Amino acid sequence: MLFARTPLSNRKKYSVAPPLTKSRKGLRVGRHAAWSPSPGLERITSRTITDPVKLRDELDQMFRRGYAVSDGERVPGMGTLAVPVVTHSGQIVAAIGNAFPTRMVFVDDREYHVKILKSGARSLVELIEGPTLPHRAG
Numbered sequence: 001m002l003f004a005r006t007p008l009s010n011r012k013k014y015s016v017a018p019p020l021t022k023s024r025k026g027l028r029v030g031r032h033a034a035w036s037p038s039p040g041l042e043r044i045t046s047r048t049i050t051d052p053v054k055l056r057d058e059l060d061q062m063f064r065r066g067y068a069v070s071d072g073e074r075v076p077g078m079g080t081l082a083v084p085v086v087t088h089s090g091q092i093v094a095a096i097g098n099a100f101p102t103r104m105v106f107v108d109d110r111e112y113h114v115k116i117l118k119s120g121a122r123s124l125v126e127l128i129e130g131p132t133l134p135h136r137a138g
Contacts, residue, residue, distance in 0.1 A: 047072040067114050068097070077102055081110060083117040088129050096121055 041050040049055045062068045070080040082097030096117055105113065126132075 044074055045072055045076050047076075049073060067117070068095075069110065072102060079105060081113055081117060083114060083121050085121045085124055087125055088132055094124075096124065 041052070041055070042048070043050050049058055066083070068080075068082040070078075072078060078099055079102040080097055080099045082095045084092040085094040085096060086092055098113065098117065
């Protein structure tokens, strides 16, 4: 689990939070998260990342993309995608994701699935906190 040194806030002057991948603070969290690997990371499959430097690189990529991907790293032939659930105040409170046989979801289709997951995350926040105020032009 990762913990940021400061709470994530990616809100602008409006009540609409931009996607984490577009946020300077969202990217900063990826570089400054207080994290260190456990000594001797266990290899579960041939795709498990056990090198601390490679794992840090993968975590940095995850923060830049705005979602997490696993491709057979824990269970051979199974993939997962996960997105953060971000409150109106910009705090990450949970994550939602899906697991699938890798032969059924192609790499080119991941963005489509991520859009669905992000929509679900926004809907979850609106169910809990209520809708955001509409963006006002001008």
